[in-house]
Amino acid sequence: MIKTEIKDYKNYGKVLSLSNGVIEALVTVDVGPRIIRFGYMGGQNIMCDNRSVMAPKEDREFCDFFGEGRKWEILGGHRIWTSPESYPHSYYPDLDPVKYEITEHGAIFTPNPEKENGRQKQLEIKMDPDDANMYVTMRVTNIADKPQKFAIWGLTVSATDGTLIMPMNSNDTGLLHNRNISVWPYTNLADPRVYFGKSYVTLHQDKNNAQSFKLGFGLNNAEAYYCLGEDVFRKSYDTNHETEVYPDNDCSFETFTNNGFIEVESLSPLKLVSPNETVELTEHWSMHKKPCDVDFKNDDSIEKMLNKL
Numbered sequence: 023m024i025k026t027e028i029k030d031y032k033n034y035g036k037v038l039s040l041s042n043g044v045i046e047a048l049v050t051v052d053v054g055p056r057i058i059r060f061g062y063m064g065g066q067n068i069m070c071d072n073r074s075v076m077a078p079k080e081d082r083e084f085c086d087f088f089g090e091g092r093k094w095e096i097l098g099g100h101r102i103w104t105s106p107e108s109y110p111h112s113y114y115p116d117l118d119p120v121k122y123e124i125t126e127h128g129a130i131f132t133p134n135p136e137k138e139n140g141r142q143k144q145l146e147i148k149m150d151p152d153d154a155n156m157y158v159t160m161r162v163t164n165i166a167d168k169p170q171k172f173a174i175w176g177l178t179v180s181a182t183d184g185t186l187i188m189p190m191n192s193n194d195t196g197l198l199h200n201r202n203i204s205v206w207p208y209t210n211l212a213d214p215r216v217y218f219g220k221s222y223v224t225l226h227q228d229k230n231n232a233q234s235f236k237l238g239f240g241l242n243n244a245e246a247y248y249c250l251g252e253d254v255f256r257k258s259y260d261t262n263h264e265t266e267v268y269p270d271n272d273c274s275f276e277t278f279t280n281n282g283f284i285e286v287e288s289l290s291p292l293k294l295v296s297p298n299e300t301v302e303l304t305e306h307w308s309m310h311k312k313p314c315d316v317d318f319k320n321d322d323s324i325e326k327m328l329n330k331l
Contacts, residue, residue: 140166238273
């Protein structure tokens with residue numbers, strides 16, 4: 023049975039708590055929405071919930087586009103964006119109250135329409151009644167009067183001190199390549215936080231390393247594992263690289279880190295979305311306990327741990 027309750031949370035104002043006795047999710051309703059907490063009941067928070075982890079966007083270019091006195095805050099947690107990224111358009115100042123509707127298995131959250139961008143976002147959570155599984159559906163409707171080309175971008179801004187595991191493609195393509203990696207200009211591939219193996223790539227969040235780092239991957243089986251202490255957060259979703267085109271040189275998964283957080287990012291295919299058309303992307307979230315010790319820079323050790331989950 024799913025229990026819902028309005029609470030106050032830190033400096034975010036009101037949040038809607040959804041729990042089933044095993045896991046709990048908190049979603050902001052005074053701002054956002056953001057899934058600002060996710061984890062085991064009474065356990066640690068997988069999400070970053072430091073509202074001031076990044077300075078707000080409120081420069082002249084931003085205010086000229088969105089209006090005087092408005093600003094964007096990262097807030098933390100999981101949010102819906104659209105790709106390709108552009109400034110200031112992507113940084114909609116979603117600091118207004120959010121409408122929400124309780125459903126049988128969770129809730130639906132609908133923020134104000136983004137009139138400047140011609141888009142309406144919606145977040146739906148469905149939680150299993152008695153285990154550690156949750157489904158996060160992100161919807162974006164084109165409310166402009168002309169078609170727009172975009173992909174849904176699900177950014178899970180996660181807590182510090184963990185390590186992200188990204189399984190690489192394993193399909194045999196003979197003499198042809200079977201994966202692509204996009205690298206951002208500020209990324210140093212010799213960064214000690216990252217490990218490149220044959221089957222896995224890992225990225226560690228280091229609170230003492232402020233250098234920004236971002237990579238994107240075209241993943242056939244889109245899944246990732248964020249290991250934080252004894253907890254393992256798994257995110258998975260469907261991709262189809264054989265017939266679809268994805269943003270950022272065909273990336274369906276991306277990750278970013280600095281000294282304040284790490285992001286676990288999903289992307290849907292790029293679509294030309296007609297007026298009043300809605301596209302959506304669903305992620306499957308689950309919590310697990312780490313079953314054994316793991317060396318995050320050793321493929322065999324990583325595989326052994328994942329096989330025991």
